[in-house]
Amino acid sequence: MPAFLFWTFALLMLVFGAAVIISRNPVASALNLVVSFLGLAALFISLDAYFIGIIQVLVYAGAIMVLFLFIIMLLDLRAEEGRRINWVASAGGIAVALALLIQIFLVVGHFKSAAQSFPPLTRSTTDDVRNVGALLFSKYNLPFQIIGVLVLVATIGVVFLSKREPR
Amino acid sequence: MATLGDYLIVSGILFAIGFAGVLLRRNLIIILMSLELMLNAANLSLVAFSRFRVQPTGLPDYNAQVFVFFIITVAAAEVAVGLAILVALFRARQTTDVKDISSLKF
Numbered sequence: 001m002p003a004f005l006f007w008t009f010a011l012l013m014l015v016f017g018a019a020v021i022i023s024r025n026p027v028a029s030a031l032n033l034v035v036s037f038l039g040l041a042a043l044f045i046s047l048d049a050y051f052i053g054i055i056q057v058l059v060y061a062g063a064i065m066v067l068f069l070f071i072i073m074l075l076d077l078r079a080e081e082g083r084r085i086n087w088v089a090s091a092g093g094i095a096v097a098l099a100l101l102i103q104i105f106l107v108v109g110h111f112k113s114a115a116q117s118f119p120p121l122t123r124s125t126t127d128d129v130r131n132v133g134a135l136l137f138s139k140y141n142l143p144f145q146i147i148g149v150l151v152l153v154a155t156i157g158v159v160f161l162s163k164r165e166p167r
Numbered sequence: 168m169a170t171l172g173d174y175l176i177v178s179g180i181l182f183a184i185g186f187a188g189v190l191l192r193r194n195l196i197i198i199l200m201s202l203e204l205m206l207n208a209a210n211l212s213l214v215a216f217s218r219f220r221v222q223p224t225g226l227p228d229y230n231a232q233v234f235v236f237f238i239i240t241v242a243a244a245e246v247a248v249g250l251a252i253l254v255a256l257f258r259a260r261q262t263t264d265v266k267d268i269s270s271l272k273f
Contacts, residue, residue, distance in 0.1 A: 040211060056207075
């Protein structure tokens, strides 16, 4: 992937990711998050991870964001207005996030392999669904079944939580 | 060509954005979205490492991609449960602001 495409999608993802936490309207935040996830899916595909890129679009930009938008519409949330911003708390939060960012920059800066570009692949990864699936059903069979139980528990829990109490 | 460090830096910035969102915003829905941003930042660095460690077969290291698959599944379950709790909370209190939910605060 050419470098300018990488930076285009990375900037797209970061700008819309920042817009998620800046915009006051929850619906605008959710739509910004969709664009951010699409940029991230493009980055996954640039790393030859086609399967992960596609399930990123299907699961995140499709299913999870529809869930978010559905709940926002259901609760009829307005943009938060009239509340004063606590500047001291905000400055503290930004300072902590900046400290984390500086830490990440320092760690990546001292990491020797970080300056190398990616070694070329000698085989095509267009069939990586098969490769990931083979690993999932052989080496990671037990974790895969545990995750199935987790999803079942989550489904039952969600149904139970959203059930109305009989009066 | 973009290097491994570029991907790690972008992933770190995305994580910091999500972290700042959790710390700064008081709307529970936005906090859940920021959690998703942080999980996705971790996914991006995992996939970058997967592509960086090319195996002798000439393919990327698929162990990391299986891990990303698990993370996406757990994140989907987490969002479903989190939003269900949010709806139950909104029914009881008519608010999604964390400042209004302080009954358990010491």
